[in-house]
Amino acid sequence: MGTATSSTVGSTASAPPAPLDVEKLYAARLYAVRVRPYLATALFALHLVESRQVPTMAVDRHWRCYASPAFVARTPVEHLAGVWVHEVSHLLRDHHGRGDRLARELGLEGPAARLRMNIAADCEINDDVYGDGLARPPGAVRPGMLLLPDGLLMEEYLRRYRFHPRSLEAAWLDCGSGADGLDRPWELGPDGAHGLTAQEHDAVRFRVAEGIRARPGCAPAGWKRWAEEAFHPPQPWRQLLGAAVRSAVSGPGAGEDYSYGRPARRSAGVPGVLLPSLRRRPPRVSVIIDTSGSVSDDELGSALLEVAAIGRAVGGRRDQVTVVPCDAAAQTVHQLCRAEGIPLIGGGGTDLRTGFRAALRSHPRPDVVVVLTDGQTPWPSAAPPCRTVVGLFPRPSRYDEDQEDYRPDSPPEWARVVTIG
Template sequence: MNGPAAGPLPREAPANALDTGKLFAARLQAARVRPYLATALFALSPVVCRRVPTMAVDAYWRCYVSPAYVDRTRVEELAGAWVHEVSHLLRDHHGRSDRYARRHGRDGPAERLRMNIAADCEINDDAYGDGLARPGGAVVPGALGLEDGELMEDYLRQFRLGPHTAHLAWLECGSGADGVTRAWDLGPDGAHGLSAQERDAVRFRVAQRITGRPGNAPSGWRRWAEEAFHPPQPWRQLLGAAVRAAASAPGAGEDYVHGRPARRSAAVPGAVLPSLRRRPTRVVVVIDTSGSVSDTELGSALLEVAAISRAVGGRGDLVGVLPCDAAAGRVRPLCGGTEGVELLGGGGTDLRTGFTRALESRPRPDVVVMLTDGQTPWPSRRPPCRTVVGLFGRQHGGSSYDESDPEYRPGGPPAWARVVTIG
């Protein structure tokens, strides 16, 4: 799918002439230095717009371009701007911004600007170099005292607007970056927009180019492509249901603290009574590392761990990982991301030891997530916390337990577990 390479561009109103030759030369240069993004770059439809300071996109893959910006900017920097804007769309920053706003109850112009800044940090940490010039004013994580290599949601937890971000008030990447419709947006029924099916097709073809030529794309793009081909299961919904059920149980996720006295202290003169405070939900993920689990399935398990971490707000300290075959290791917090997870094992399978070790960890988990092929005996009793089982996509059934028997089919998970198929 190609955007228009010639002919009149859609216009919001009569405007200064746009130097289309320069604009399209910059897009061609961007495609040459980032060939894995070529399909997406040529799927963008330019729209002349004097109300944007530089370039901006909407969710329907239109790119709104300021003629004045094109006139004053070198072709090399324009190429970087093309890559930047299409990256917002490929990474679904508009959808992720909307989900973040709903989840955290934070919205409004200031909060959406913060989302745009965080999305720019996710893109710009490894987008430039190797033949692609960084556009003037591009936001990088280091300028805000942040580390490279993190996601938009991670950055949103780490900074607030203030004097150090005042110089970014002009930032405007459009509704395709932060999810808020602009006055100039042409909307779903406007000319040259892509349908949902066309947008998915573009993303799939870009992911295919990245995974088909390993080593040519930065790590951020490789991570994105892997998730595009193997989308994580909807852990946010699954964990949400499990956590809500866990929280409704007496005493679950609660503790008494003196940081804020209880209101009833006034009824007991001379005494300061503690208040009941809800603590963050803690999750332990038990990963089956037995010999019957393939490397591909272990890779899928790590993708799911990353998705689970995002489901609890990106706080790695709230997620513990426990490799387990016939013996269980120890629960390690996910503070360093999935790159630091060691999946040791390769022997037989008895995930009952994993359940036991997970429940012995301190602080005690509110939810245990088990990622397994199912070839394991299960605890005879319901664990004292919510349990979600992720089964790698195989056929399960039968009741015998002998992994050396080629006819062996394991029994399914117990009824008390919430089960989802992975892959």
């Protein structure tokens, strides 16, 4: 009997662990598709990978879903359906890309910081993703558990959230690099099998956004907001405007002039003739600010901030920057000393053509003209002899109260346009 018992114990100890119950997971995915049909494309795009190193389920940034066999075995199908939706939500909402940007912006490093990002991303998802047929899995982190309000984004939750005793039960969370951007040792990486390319990621997101917009009554508010941004992503306008100005001032011809201060090397080939050389100087920038009555005080404040940023973009040479306040008539051309010291006089109608004329009459003539306006103005009929960048304050509708049929022209094709705000 002793031998038999020993044999039985030995065979139990060497028995292989139970494999992943793939059929149960696929049944849970079908359940999720039935209650959240607009997520079907994304759910079926995930490639399933068995992993005993993840505590529950996780996703990497390449759209692979890692599942723990033990977790799947002990979790009901309806709760697994909620986990499927939760994990694919990380990828659809680009939490990995946003996590990387946050880490660079805020200087966040290490696993503790990434855990905070994971918790913040979970709060963004879990505040309205469950209900209406989709069960909330036990242990799902919600904003109320952390004394935070519903309806915020990952970035807002991260700035408000700090570790405290209520976080202890969330310490085991690990949704993978798809939730916070940090690659894990157990992930297959960019060269592993069955990952999606960046173009395929975008195609999946677009299809899901189409489905949500086609049936807006079926999706929570967070998903509706996401779908709108998928079609009309918010522009990082300060970076775009700064890049447009830097591109204009560094382009060929801007800030270049001939000078006899140093003879050209070609003079050696023409004895007795002194040839000028092409020299680079700091580019001159003229900023036209729309001060008409249709531009708010907040927008004028933003315009002054941009003037200061333009001064930095030309290497801090404020003597190379002039400012022209303009409504229906151009005001005095001001040399930039301090942005807050520039009087923004106006408040009437709008005709920025006078501002262009004033800027181009100034001596020396600018290499780049930057226009900050709401666009409700006529534009010059011909391109000025320099590069032009337009920072456009957005307007839901454009009209003239005195002429109901009047619609101002869009900024001309020869200008580089960036929407502000």
